[in-house]
Amino acid sequence: MKRWFLKTVVAAACITGTVAPTVVHAADTYTQTRYPIVLVHGLFGWDSIGPVDYWWGIDTGLASGGAKVYVSQVSAANSSEVRGEQLLAELQRLQATYGYSKFNLVGHSHGGQAVRYVAAVAPQLVASVTTMGTPHTGSPVADDIKAGTSATGTTAWVASVANAFAAVISLLSGSPDLPQDSEAAMNSLTTAGAAAFNAKYPQGAPSSSCGQGPELVNGVRYYSAGGNAVLTNVLDLSDALLTLTSVSFKGSSNDGLVGKCASHWGTVLRDDYAWNHLDEINQAFGLRGLFAPDPVAFYRSQANRLKSIGL
Numbered sequence: 090m091k092r093w094f095l096k097t098v099v100a101a102a103c104i105t106g107t108v109a110p111t112v113v114h115a116a117d118t119y120t121q122t123r124y125p126i127v128l129v130h131g132l133f134g135w136d137s138i139g140p141v142d143y144w145w146g147i148d149t150g151l152a153s154g155g156a157k158v159y160v161s162q163v164s165a166a167n168s169s170e171v172r173g174e175q176l177l178a179e180l181q182r183l184q185a186t187y188g189y190s191k192f193n194l195v196g197h198s199h200g201g202q203a204v205r206y207v208a209a210v211a212p213q214l215v216a217s218v219t220t221m222g223t224p225h226t227g228s229p230v231a232d233d234i235k236a237g238t239s240a241t242g243t244t245a246w247v248a249s250v251a252n253a254f255a256a257v258i259s260l261l262s263g264s265p266d267l268p269q270d271s272e273a274a275m276n277s278l279t280t281a282g283a284a285a286f287n288a289k290y291p292q293g294a295p296s297s298s299c300g301q302g303p304e305l306v307n308g309v310r311y312y313s314a315g316g317n318a319v320l321t322n323v324l325d326l327s328d329a330l331l332t333l334t335s336v337s338f339k340g341s342s343n344d345g346l347v348g349k350c351a352s353h354w355g356t357v358l359r360d361d362y363a364w365n366h367l368d369e370i371n372q373a374f375g376l377r378g379l380f381a382p383d384p385v386a387f388y389r390s391q392a393n394r395l396k397s398i399g400l
């Protein structure tokens with residue numbers, strides 16, 4: 090009941106244009122970072138829909154160790170730049186309301202480009218960037234969707250269906266006014282779209298193919314991680330969809346939507362977790378491989394890393 094009440098308060102705050110922090114009594118100070126942690130969802134993501142969190146157990150896991158955590162809500166589907174501008178506006182509201190000087194940004198999937206955008210255009214607001222399962226060099230799944238819809242002349246129809254789906258997600262999560270543009274999202278996530286974005290915002294880019302990039306750029310620390318498994322739990326129905334989309338990778342290592350090397354940006358913490366794309370955010374409802382590590386523990390350890398260097 091307490092958790093349901095908390096999420097209702099958060100949803101109400103989003104409707105009024107503010108975001109409430111995740112409030113959990115801290116059991117220790119393991120994750121007590123100097124700056125607040127802001128979690129940013131990926132494509133077709135949300136903050137919370139009723140009792141269902143996108144970051145399943147991750148926000149509360151961080152808060153239980155003393156971190157101040159905010160769960161962002163940007164367009165479920167839109168370009169990297171539009172979602173980045175929405176995030177920037179949200180951080181500026183938090184700064185004006187609470188006086189924060191900087192934030193530790195964590196982005197999953199397409200959320201990774203949003204946090205990178207903010208770090209590039211407003212580095213004074215960002216202490217660190219951590220991306221999880223982000224297609225920094227694009228995804229062949231997006232390439233195949235673009236090629237397939239273009240060849241069949243169904244781009245507009247598919248986009249309208251996807252936009253309607255994204256609008257429902259935003260409505261249910263308390264942000265009905267956010268604009269949705271799934272075609273722009275698709276173009277951002279293609280190989281060509283990612284390359285254009287990287288040319289504009291190269292901070293943290295790997296210096297070699299499948300390599301690592303600089304950890305510190307313009308005062309911002311950059312970290313990345315990812316999974317390389319697809320079918321991890323037969324009880325998780327989403328695994329079937331990821332198994333289908335993984336065909337686009339033609340056998341190369343991936344998490345169902347993002348290639349192993351594509352997840353690299355800044356210091357690569359690890360790129361071979363036994364997680365698929367949804368396991369990376371502890372979905373669905375914490376289902377993952379029997380011997381796979383706990384995703385919540387990853388985010389807690391990253392918060393502790395940031396704490397140890399004064400962030």
